Amino acid sequence: MIKKIVFWLLFLCLVCFLMDFSLFLREMNKDNKNFDEKFDAIIVLTGGIGRIEKAIELMTSTNSDVLFISGVNENVSLSLLKDANNIKDEINEKIKIGYFAKNTYQNASEISSFALKNNLKNIMVVTSYYHMPRSLVELSFLNSEIKITPYKVFNEDTNNYWWEDFYSSKLIITEYLKYIVARIRKKLT
Numbered sequence: 001m002i003k004k005i006v007f008w009l010l011f012l013c014l015v016c017f018l019m020d021f022s023l024f025l026r027e028m029n030k031d032n033k034n035f036d037e038k039f040d041a042i043i044v045l046t047g048g049i050g051r052i053e054k055a056i057e058l059m060t061s062t063n064s065d066v067l068f069i070s071g072v073n074e075n076v077s078l079s080l081l082k083d084a085n086n087i088k089d090e091i092n093e094k095i096k097i098g099y100f101a102k103n104t105y106q107n108a109s110e111i112s113s114f115a116l117k118n119n120l121k122n123i124m125v126v127t128s129y130y131h132m133p134r135s136l137v138e139l140s141f142l143n144s145e146i147k148i149t150p151y152k153v154f155n156e157d158t159n160n161y162w163w164e165d166f167y168s169s170k171l172i173i174t175e176y177l178k179y180i181v182a183r184i185r186k187k188l189t
Helices: 002-029 051-062 078-084 089-094 104-117 132-139 166-188
Strands: 041-045 067-070 095-098 122-128 147-153
Touching: 002 132, 002 166, 041 051, 041 104, 051 067, 051 089, 051 122, 051 147, 067 104, 078 095, 089 095, 095 104, 104 122, 104 132, 104 166, 122 132, 132 147, 132 166
Parallel strands: 041 067, 041 122, 067 095, 122 147
Antiparallel strands: none
16 A cells, blocks of 8 residues: 555656656747847856857847846956957947856846846846756846846757757756756745
């Protein structure tokens, strides 16, 4: 009798895990929404291919006042970023760099501080598509008065058929497990 109960409990846990994982995948792969508004700032989390380039493009297309790059290595200067990402001189003064964050949790803290310090009310957050669900959970600790519009960067650093590629599978599953931890941390605070 106890073995049957344990079996069905484990089976139920597995089903819940698979359902949650499928919701994560659906959220991860949702297309970006169309927007036609100006943002107080475009904020990009470093670490993935194409994120900074897309953030620069979005800052220009939305006429946003500031581009904040969170999680920059302390050995990287604005001039190095400018050279590596073809940043034009006319937007140089609009770029602010955060050197504090070493992980997504710290990105959220750094972004929160920057938003409060600069009285930002409407921001767009740019990160890789697989990283966005967890980033939004971490950013949910922000002041609730700040409107956050996510923008996912879809790029070639992962395979669309992620289950067929070891690197992509490892990346997606690891990101999902971190997402679970972030959600648990949020529930506990």
